[in-house]
Every structure is written in structure tokens, then in C-alpha cells.
Amino acid sequence: MKIAIAGAGAMGSRIGLMLHAAGNQVILIDTWPAHIAAIREKGLLANLNGQEAVAHLPIYSPTELPADLQVDLIVALTKSMQLDQMFQMIQSLIHPTTYVLSLLNGLGHEDTLEKYVPKENIIFGTTTWTAGLKGPGYAELTGTGAIEMENIEPSGKEFTLKVVDVFKKAKLNPVYSDNVRYSIWKKACINGTLNGLCTILDCNVGELGNLTVTKDLITAIVSEFATVSQQEGIHLDQASVIAAIEATYDPETQGRHYPSMYQDLIKSQRKTEIDYINGAVWRKGQRLEIPTPYCAFLTELIHGKEQLLNAK
Structure with missing residues (x-):
């Protein structure tokens, strides 16, 4: 699956790294210049439960996205207050078949996403994974976790189940929820x-x-x-x-x-x-x-x- 991580901070780095390791085509999108520069120079570095890992992933600022770039899924992992601005800037990625999985902390994000994505293409989720950044381009990833997700509208269930399967292969421990x-x-x-x-x-x-x-x-x-x-x-x-x-x-x-x-x-x-x-x-x-x-x-x-x- 072709996946964009919108907000490639600590948690975005973890999920992007694990999806990449499972064979998916992952791109990172972030607004921190030093983070972008570090990943471009050395790859995304991570201490993964005591083991050093590196993933050479393409990373863009929202203003640099190629006009013809398309993805199947956007995983929203910005900070809550940055969500609206991020999706304003990455609208070129969003096509009728593009789905968005929101894994943000907090409440009320459906109101923001519905301005940019059809309601039937929105998946809401929550995660117990943890992550931290030691510095630009270097993630500290310890412990284990899980992800729970559910489509907002019934018509989105078929694709959501595909996402669950992709995340399962990435060992992200996803489950499909009936009450997310x-x-x-x-x-x-x-x-x-x-x-x-x-x-x-x-x-x-x-x-x-x-x-x-x-x-x-x-x-x-x-x-x-x-x-x-x-x-x-x-x-x-x-x-x-x-x-x-x-x-x-x-x-x-x-x-x-x-x-x-x-x-x-x-x-x-x-x-x-x-x-x-x-x-x-x-x-x-x-x-x-x-x-x-x-x-x-x-x-x-x-x-x-x-x-x-x-x-x-």
C-alpha cells in the first residue's frame, strides 16, 4: 500500500518505520526543517527497543509535494492544532479514492477532516504505542502497543479492513473496532x-x-x-x-x-x-x-x- 505519514514526528516515525519494514511504500511529510534535513542526509534513525535501525524514506515539507504524487492512505499524526493547516497544504494528495486514518490525540478532529475528505473516506483510530525523538531524524522507540480503528461511515469498512491487514503485517497490532x-x-x-x-x-x-x-x-x-x-x-x-x-x-x-x-x-x-x-x-x-x-x-x-x- 502507498502510504503518506502526515506529521512525521515521534509517533509518525514509529509507524512509518514499521510500515516501511513490512514492504509498504511510505513517504513522510513534516514541517520541521532540521528533521527533514537529517532524514534526507542519514535516513530515519531509530533506537528500536535497544536495536539501532535506519530507514531511507522520502520526506517532504507540505509545500514540496510533487503535483502528481498520489497515495492510497494518509495517516494523520500531526499535533491537533496543526491538523487543519497540514490538510490545507496537502490537498493535492487527496483524490476520490484516498482514505485518511486519524490517530491524533484528543477530541473533535472529525470536524476538521470533513472539510477535506469525504466522510466515507475517514477512518478514526487510537493507539497505545509510545515514541519519542532524541533529536532531528532520530527516534527513540521502546515498548509495545496496539491500534484500534473504525470507519466513520459503513461504506468505508471494506478499505478499513485492508488497512487493518496492512498494519497487522507491520506488527502494529491493529484491531477493527465497532465503537472507536x-x-x-x-x-x-x-x-x-x-x-x-x-x-x-x-x-x-x-x-x-x-x-x-x-x-x-x-x-x-x-x-x-x-x-x-x-x-x-x-x-x-x-x-x-x-x-x-x-x-x-x-x-x-x-x-x-x-x-x-x-x-x-x-x-x-x-x-x-x-x-x-x-x-x-x-x-x-x-x-x-x-x-x-x-x-x-x-x-x-x-x-x-x-x-x-x-x-x-
């Missing part, structure tokens, strides 16, 4: 605890899990997500969500991992996706007249940290 919106809300809820708290407390996932205050904090945040999601027909099982969060504390799985928000803000002084995670729940709560004080406070704290660090 539940999983997206659950993943947003997990991110809504781990990302913001690790970033504010300047710690990794395992260190967060060892704090005596953590249980009360995650319980309060999960409760707010569950109350708001119920108004959208998504009934989050709070106990199972909390159990999934607590399972990440193990240093043998994800405990040594610093979440993506931490990597963006603390390591790279980049603005975060907080408005599409806790901020989205806060805004929805305001419209529904549901109090979400923990999500509101965490959103404001992250924005304050962005200002202190002069995040761009």
Missing part, C-alpha cells in the same frame, strides 16, 4: 491525566504513579471526562479507565516514558495539545453547564507553563 469513539474518549481521558500531570510535575509516568496524591487527582479528572462524555452518548467505565492509567506506571511497560505533552513543552518548548484534551472537556462542560474544575485548572496551568517557557 468510546476508545477515543478513553484514550483522551488517559492523556488528560498522564500528559498534563507529568508535564506540570516534571516527571515520567512511573514517577507520577508513585506519588501519594496521584490517585485522588486521576479519579477527579476521570470523573469529569465521564460526566461530559455521557452527554455525547459515550458511557465511560471509570473503574476500567483508572485501571488502564495505573497499568502504565510499570517501569517494564510505559513507566519510564515521558508523555508527548512533556516532550513538546519541557524538552522542546513547543505548544501543547491541552486545548484538545482537558480544554475540550472544559469547553464542552461549559456548554452543557457541567462543572469541570480539574480540567479547567490543568488547562490553565499548562498554558501558564507555555508562557513561562515561551513555547512556540
